[in-house]
Amino acid sequence: MEIIAxxxxxxxxxxxxxxxxxxxxxxxxxxHSQSYAPIRTSLQYPIISRKPRITTRSIADDTTSNTVTxxxxxxxxxxxxxxxxxxxxxxxGTSIFLVGMNNAIKTHLGKFLADALRYYYFDSDSxxxxxxxxxxxxxxxxxxxxxxxxxxxxxxxxxxxxxxxLVVCAGNGAVQSSANLALLxxxxxxxxxxxxxxxxxxxxxxxxxxEVLPQLFALYKEMRDGYATADAAVSLQKVASQLGYDDxxxxxxxxxxxxxLKEIEKLTRKxxxxxxxxxxF
Numbered sequence: 001m002e003i004i005a006x007x008x009x010x011x012x013x014x015x016x017x018x019x020x021x022x023x024x025x026x027x028x029x030x031x032h033s034q035s036y037a038p039i040r041t042s043l044q045y046p047i048i049s050r051k052p053r054i055t056t057r058s059i060a061d062d063t064t065s066n067t068v069t070x071x072x073x074x075x076x077x078x079x080x081x082x083x084x085x086x087x088x089x090x091x092x093g094t095s096i097f098l099v100g101m102n103n104a105i106k107t108h109l110g111k112f113l114a115d116a117l118r119y120y121y122f123d124s125d126s127x128x129x130x131x132x133x134x135x136x137x138x139x140x141x142x143x144x145x146x147x148x149x150x151x152x153x154x155x156x157x158x159x160x161x162x163x164x165x166l167v168v169c170a171g172n173g174a175v176q177s178s179a180n181l182a183l184l185x186x187x188x189x190x191x192x193x194x195x196x197x198x199x200x201x202x203x204x205x206x207x208x209x210x211e212v213l214p215q216l217f218a219l220y221k222e223m224r225d226g227y228a229t230a231d232a233a234v235s236l237q238k239v240a241s242q243l244g245y246d247d248x249x250x251x252x253x254x255x256x257x258x259x260x261l262k263e264i265e266k267l268t269r270k271x272x273x274x275x276x277x278x279x280x281f
Contacts, residue, residue: 076254077116083261084116090268091117093164095187099175099227101220103199105236105256106169106192112257114167125171127156154180161186172219175226184230188267190260191233196220198236198248232263 096119098110107123114121131152132138142149153173160168161183168187174180196216204212227233239259240251 076252080112080116080254080257080261083258083265084113087261087265087268088117090272091264094268095119095161095164095166095168096264097168097170097174097184097187097189097230098192099170099184099189099230100192101194101196101199101216101223102169102171103194103203105194105198105202108253109192109256109260110167110169112253113260116257116261117165117167119165119167121167121169122160123169123171124153124156124160124174125169127160128152128171131156150177154183157183172223172226175223175229181226181229188232188264189230190263191227191230192256192260193227193233193235193237195237195248231267234259234263 096113096117098106098113100106102125110123111121113119128149129135129138132141138149141152150173153171154177157170157174157180160166166187170184170189174184196213196219200209200212200216204216234256236248236251236256239255240246240248243251243255245251
């Protein structure tokens with residue numbers, strides 16, 4: 001992890017990149033505005049935003065012996081935004097890279113986190129797909145030229161890592177080479193650990209579970225060591241356990257995002273302590 005005051009997302013590459021003949025428009029050219037544009041998302045997936053909770057408590061009135069009931073509405077998103085505001089100064093615009101199996105939880109968490117931090121959001125795989133002319137074209141390109149496709153992934157990560165104030169959902173290619181892992185060190189990397197069974201149910205519901213689950217478990221086993229190189233991990237199962245939930249579906253976007261922000265806060269504090277300890281007396 002390298003916490004830096006990176007260049008803003010509006011400082012972008014100006015030339016096209018052509019790994020193995022694949023024609024890229026500058027992947028980040030869509031960032032043409034000099035002002036921040038918040039990410040907005042409906043967050044409609046099984047892990048949903050929880051409605052504000054209403055809590056009540058009775059307090060005896062010393063003068064009238066009457067019971068006064070105070071009703072407080074707790075907005076879960078408020079806690080997330082408060083935590084984000086509290087760490088933004090120490091974060092100094094450092095980009096956040098989310099690794100882990102591609103799934104709706106990771107995607108929507110990334111967008112919600114970007115909104116809370118007032119960052120830009122990107123999906124590295126989507127940028128590669130866009131450059132190739134769509135997901136089908138990217139798949140065909142990968143099948144015909146695996147090395148060229150990997151170079152395209154690296155080029156996109158190189159451009160993203162050169163900027164600040166980004167939340168990036170990184171594809172599996174981000175943890176499959178030493179060059180890409182080094183690029184992630186330009187920011188803070190976090191493993192969003194979601195069980196393969198949950199991924200199968202949420203993202204592959206249209207396919208037979210007997211076919212999808214073995215493939216996802218094999219992928220998880222193959223990629224786990226790469227994911228574990230991240231600066232910290234946020235596990236869906238662990239968050240559910242900490243909150244006392246038996247059902248993983250009970251965990252909300254806000255719950256996961258708040259846990260991510262707590263990990264970011266720990267990492268930035270550790271970095272600050274190390275810097276202070278290294279200063280001469």
